[in-house]
Amino acid sequence: MSAKKPRLPRRSGCPISYSLEIFGDRWTLLVLRDLLLKGRRHFKDFLAAEEGIATNILTDRLQRLEAFGVIRRVRDPEDRRRRIYRPTDKGIALLPVLLELAAWGAHHDSGTAAPSGFVARFAEDREAVLEEFRRALSED
Amino acid sequence: MSAKKPRLPRRSGCPISYSLEIFGDRWTLLVLRDLLLKGRRHFKDFLAAEEGIATNILTDRLQRLEAFGVIRRVRDPEDRRRRIYRPTDKGIALLPVLLELAAWGAHHDSGTAAPSGFVARFAEDREAVLEEFRRALSED
DNA sequence: TTTTTTAACTTGCAATTTGCAAGTTATTCG
DNA sequence: CGAATAACTTGCAAATTGCAAGTTAAAAAA
Numbered sequence: 277m278s279a280k281k282p283r284l285p286r287r288s289g290c291p292i293s294y295s296l297e298i299f300g301d302r303w304t305l306l307v308l309r310d311l312l313l314k315g316r317r318h319f320k321d322f323l324a325a326e327e328g329i330a331t332n333i334l335t336d337r338l339q340r341l342e343a344f345g346v347i348r349r350v351r352d353p354e355d356r357r358r359r360i361y362r363p364t365d366k367g368i369a370l371l372p373v374l375l376e377l378a379a380w381g382a383h384h385d386s387g388t389a390a391p392s393g394f395v396a397r398f399a400e401d402r403e404a405v406l407e408e409f410r411r412a413l414s415e416d
Numbered sequence: 417m418s419a420k421k422p423r424l425p426r427r428s429g430c431p432i433s434y435s436l437e438i439f440g441d442r443w444t445l446l447v448l449r450d451l452l453l454k455g456r457r458h459f460k461d462f463l464a465a466e467e468g469i470a471t472n473i474l475t476d477r478l479q480r481l482e483a484f485g486v487i488r489r490v491r492d493p494e495d496r497r498r499r500i501y502r503p504t505d506k507g508i509a510l511l512p513v514l515l516e517l518a519a520w521g522a523h524h525d526s527g528t529a530a531p532s533g534f535v536a537r538f539a540e541d542r543e544a545v546l547e548e549f550r551r552a553l554s555e556d
Numbered sequence: 557t558t559t560t561t562t563a564a565c566t567t568g569c570a571a572t573t574t575g576c577a578a579g580t581t582a583t584t585c586g
Numbered sequence: 587c588g589a590a591t592a593a594c595t596t597g598c599a600a601a602t603t604g605c606a607a608g609t610t611a612a613a614a615a616a
Contacts, residue, residue, distance in 0.1 A: 288466040289529025291521030292449050292514060299517075300442035302603090309432050319564055327427035330604050335565060357563045357612045366524055373520055374432065376512040377439075381431030384506055389429025442574090459593055470575050475594060497583045497592040560615070567608070574601070585590070 295373075298344050303329055304337050305374065308363075311347065312371055313378075315412060317360050318352075346370070363413060371409050375402075435513075438484050443469055444477050445514065448503075451487065452511055453518075455552060457500050458492075486510070503553060511549050515542075 287293050299305050310316040310325055322334055329337075338361060341347045346367040352358035363370075379398050382390035398405050427433050439445050450456040450465055462474055469477075478501060481487045486507040492498035503510075519538050522530035538545050 286527075287468070289525075289527060290446075290449070290466070291518045291525060291528050291530040292445060293467055293521075294525040294528065295517045295521035296442055296445060300440075300445070302436055302440035305436060305440070306430075306433060309430070320562095323564095325428075326430070327433055328604095330606090331565065332567080332605090333603065336602095355563080355613070359564070369520055369523070372516045373513065376516050377435045378431045380509055380513055381433075381435035383509070385429075385431060385434040387426075387429060388431050388434065390431040460591095463593095468575095470577090471594065472576090472596085473574065476573095495584070495592080499593070558616080560613100562613075563611090565609085565611105568606095570603105570605085572601100572603070575599085577598100578596085580595070581593090583590100583592080586588090 298340065298346070299373075301337075303333055304341065305377065307334070307337050307341070308346075308367070308370060309374060309378075311361060311363055312367065312374060312413065313409060317362065318358055319361070320358075322361075341367070368410060368413055371406055375405065375409075438480065438486070439513075441477075443467075443473055444481065445517065447474070447477050447481070448486075448507070448510060449514060449518075451501060451503055452507065452514060452553065453549060457502065458498055459501070460498075462501075481507070508550060508553055511546055515545065515549075 284297070286297070299308075306325065306327055306329070307322055310322050316322060316325075319334065319338075322338075323329065323331065338347065338349065342349050344366075345364055347361050347363055350360050350362075352360050375398060378390065379395055382388045382395045424437070426437070439448075446465065446467055446469070447462055450462050456462060456465075459474065459478070462478075463469065463471065478487065478489065482489050484506075485504055487501050487503055490500050490502075492500050515538060518530065519535050522528045522535045
């Protein structure tokens with residue numbers, strides 16, 4: 277596996293540019309949302325998300341995330357047809373990015389479906405919210 | 417101006433999905449980096465960034481950011497050929513997203529050109545770093 | 557045991573977006 | 587006034603996304 281890294285040659289040394297080389301598209305962070313915030317694990321789960329990602333795009337994104345060391349992919353011992361996708365530490369470190377995007381979106385989208393009170397809670401105790409998600413992810 | 421909003425129909429009410437409708441591409445957050453973190457203001461400045469955005473893409477992204485109320489665009493009174501692009505409050509509220517992306521990228525990119533000590537400083541006093549950038553942006 | 561169903565992709569092709577570079581128009585400079 | 591400049595616009599090729607049918611291995615049903 278993992279021959280999927282560079283889509284384009286490196287554009288600059290900027291850290292944001294580096295991050296966007298991995299996440300700068302309409303789907304990758306949505307996949308990570310399901311993985312990190314919703315605890316989804318299987319291909320089928322990501323496919324079932326409301327936004328309707330296509331199978332070829334999902335496969336591509338999962339492969340890239342694996343190649344960049346953000347997730348790992350193993351065969352499910354209970355059903356060998358299935359694959360389990362899990363975040364690495366590098367992946368878990370993306371929680372703040374996801375939550376800041378969520379907070380911004382929830383605050384500025386008049387039609388948001390964000391959980392009620394999420395923005396206030398995050399603003400009030402950011403670290404506690406982060407810790408909750410980290411704990412959920414470490415329960416394996 | 418500002419007829420540039422929806423590229424696609426809304427995919428879901430998820431706040432992250434909403435954010436990605438605006439930023440889910442390889443260029444938009446780079447433009448905002450220059451605007452919010454580097455204080456760039458003119459079309460020419462964004463064009464000159466190291467990553468080499470094309471003029472049609474830059475124009476498209478600026479128009480979308482304006483349509484979403486993230487930036488405003490005015491004619492420069494000192495040279496009417498020029499345009500000044502400035503962040504709105506909605507735009508400034510994206511600083512945490514940008515800085516989290518930068519911190520993640522700086523930490524995980526072995527070839528990073530991030531300013532030395534940035535990651536440590538941000539981890540140590542996130543609010544102070546945010547406040548610095550906000551102050552710089554309000555000096556107009 | 558065989559057949560059917562299911563999970564995770566893969567593939568072919570059309571539609572959309574990006575990238576490159578030349579072109580256009582209004583404004584400023586020499 | 588002509589040349590240069592700022593901010594786009596345009597035409598077209600390359601790359602990516604989206605849709606839906608197809609494939610293969612594993613599990614479930616007959």
